[in-house]
Amino acid sequence: MDKFLDIYMKALEVLITAMLVAMVVLVFGNVAMRYGLNSGITVSEELSRWLFVWVTFLGSIIAMRENSHLGSNFIVRMFGPGGRRAFLILGRIAMIYICWLVFEGSREQTVINLSVSAPITGMSMGAFYSSGMVFSVSGALILLGDIYRLARCAPDEIDRFLDETGEQA
Numbered sequence: 001m002d003k004f005l006d007i008y009m010k011a012l013e014v015l016i017t018a019m020l021v022a023m024v025v026l027v028f029g030n031v032a033m034r035y036g037l038n039s040g041i042t043v044s045e046e047l048s049r050w051l052f053v054w055v056t057f058l059g060s061i062i063a064m065r066e067n068s069h070l071g072s073n074f075i076v077r078m079f080g081p082g083g084r085r086a087f088l089i090l091g092r093i094a095m096i097y098i099c100w101l102v103f104e105g106s107r108e109q110t111v112i113n114l115s116v117s118a119p120i121t122g123m124s125m126g127a128f129y130s131s132g133m134v135f136s137v138s139g140a141l142i143l144l145g146d147i148y149r150l151a152r153c154a155p156d157e158i159d160r161f162l163d164e165t166g167e168q169a
Contacts, residue, residue, distance in 0.1 A: 005142065009065055012058050019051045019058075026051075046120045050128055057135040064139050081155035088158075089150050092143045099136040099143065106132025 030044035063069050076087045106129055113125035150158075 002145075005065060005145070008138075009062055012062055016055050016058050016062075019055050023048050023051045023055075043120050046118055050118075050123075053128065054131050057131040060135055061138045061142070065142050081158040084158045085150055085153075085155070089147055092147050092150075096140050096143050099140040102132050103136035103140075106130065106136065 026041060026044040026048050030041045034040045060069075076084050079087065109129035110126045110133065113129055116125040117123065118125055118128070
């Protein structure tokens with residue numbers, strides 16, 4: 001599972017890099033054309049906005065895998081290994097629930113907007129809202145993997161788990 005996630009994260013990093021390059025080219029090209037040639041790239045603003053949203057959600061998947069999101073674990077530090085394990089598992093269960101809420105909201109918006117065309121590109125607005133579904137499914141799988149690892153590790157390995165995921169014990 002870890003090998004698959006590592007490959008998936010690397011693919012996301014490559015995709016995000018390509019999206020960021022496309023955003024820079026679109027925005028810089030549009031600015032240069034407006035000032036230099038008094039014209040512009042019509043789809044630049046719309047595509048840049050779409051790419052920004054997708055980069056944000058895909059980057060959040062990577063941050064979740066690396067445990068880079070802002071967190072506060074001062075309560076976890078007060079307990080022994082058993083309490084730490086319980087709080088870490090409860091926290092991940094709560095995050096899975098949040099992933100479910102994001103998934104449901106994104107799914108509803110995707111379904112509602114499947115037949116709605118974007119004003120400039122004419123692409124389905126459902127593709128815009130589906131970024132939340134990709135994030136929530138990926139995030140929930142990462143969190144389930146964390147729960148599995150937490151449940152299986154020995155009490156004296158909880159601190160090692162915290163060190164591996166970047167959380168401080």
